Ligand code: SF4
């Protein structure tokens with residue numbers, strides 16, 4: 001069963017499922033948490049040696065990798081906790097103020 | 105009398121456990137507390153004797169009882185529990201979860217005063233405190249009504265338009281421990297009446313998986329869900345009446361939101377709920393036989409509160425006395441029934457004088473003398489068009 005909640009913020013009170021249940025478990029992919037972030041991790045490709053430690057440590061699986069290589073950060077889900085930055089042995093990830101990052 | 109019924113002399117707790125045996129819920133999770141204890145004891149015996157198929161969970165507290173009930177109900181099981189006083193208080197946070205998750209749990213609560221001081225006797229302070237928890241609350245006058253209400257509660261709770269938990273209220277000791285004449289229905293008649301439970305969702309339904317009890321997010325839809333609960337409560341007015349009428353067909357005893365006595369020609373009236381309604385009715389009938397124009401309303405449903413219909417029923421009266429077996433400690437606002445009834449009258453052009461009698465706290469007896477004292481003051485208010493004192497404590501040593 002797929003449960004389309006794309007426009008859930010516009011639903012009136014009658015449309016929500018009874019008892020506040022989630023009818024389509026596993027749909028947390030649709031629940032974007034990136035907006036909670038104050039600082040965003042920005043990776044310096046030059047410094048990075050592709051050890052994948054950030055990938056392993058990210059509690060939200062927000063560090064993206066493909067074929068054994070880091071490809072970026074999923075900013076829709078990264079909460080900006082800074083763990084990747086703290087754990088990186090090459091000091092390759094800087095935490096940048098989100099408002100500045102957005103502007104710039 | 106309905107076919108297959110039998111008349112027995114039993115105490116109120118036995119009337120409730122008999123109803124539970126006939127309902128035969130999938131699961132009962134309960135913890136004993138005076139004066140409800142006998143319900144749990146008797147029901148455990150029934151389970152041990154194989155008289156029911158219920159899974160009995162002997163939990164370590166009422167908090168656990170309601171938690172287990174909620175978990176089981178979320179799997180789609182028909183679930184019951186029961187409690188009293190401090191036990192209900194210990195269930196507090198779970199009461200809101202049961203109603204919020206829309207789980208139709210049925211719970212007899214044997215009304216008992218809340219500590220301190222420790223008091224095991226009847227007043228309505230325990231369940232009145234839970235009046236905003238989103239549960240339907242049905243009061244009983246005697247053991248028969250406790251039995252009848254318990255059976256009807258299952259149908260009301262599980263109605264697809266409602267799906268709310270229901271509390272069946274019976275007065276501690278006065279009903280729970282007094283032997284009463286009770287007409288028990290035939291087992292099969294009750295089984296057919298309650299029917300099969302069709303849950304709205306089930307945690308065990310692998311074809312339609314659901315996730316229950318989720319975090320609502322930081323900017324979630326809590327408000328919308330609470331509005332849905334209000335809608336269910338609104339729907340329950342009609343369903344309580346329908347189920348009450350249908351119950352009348354199988355038992356000869358019909359039920360509604362409240363019952364009126366002599367209201368067609370009365371000039372003043374008493375509004376009361378619980379076991380005191382029996383004593384008040386006796387006195388009202390005695391007075392009416394002497395030509396005194398008094399009537400009475402026995403409130404059955406406190407949640408939902410039948411504001412519109414009650415207001416209609418008393419709008420013609422010159423004066424109305426509301427009997428409350430609990431207090432709100434709001435600073436001389438009176439008891440909960442009084443406050444809500446007074447609010448119900450606000451929009452009426454013509455409304456009666458209203459006077460409150462808080463009585464019977466901690467099991468203090470409501471004697472015939474006290475009822476007559478209140479009735480005499482009520483008659484005087486109706487005659488003079490003036491209430492001497494709005495909030496009165498009936499039976500208080502002063
Ligand atoms: S931990 Fe640092 S060095 Fe290792 S992959 Fe991540 S960014 Fe690159």
Ligand code: SF4
Nearest residue numbers: 058078079081082084
């Ligand atoms: S900041 Fe935290 S959430 Fe974001 S990518 Fe790094 S470890 Fe993951």
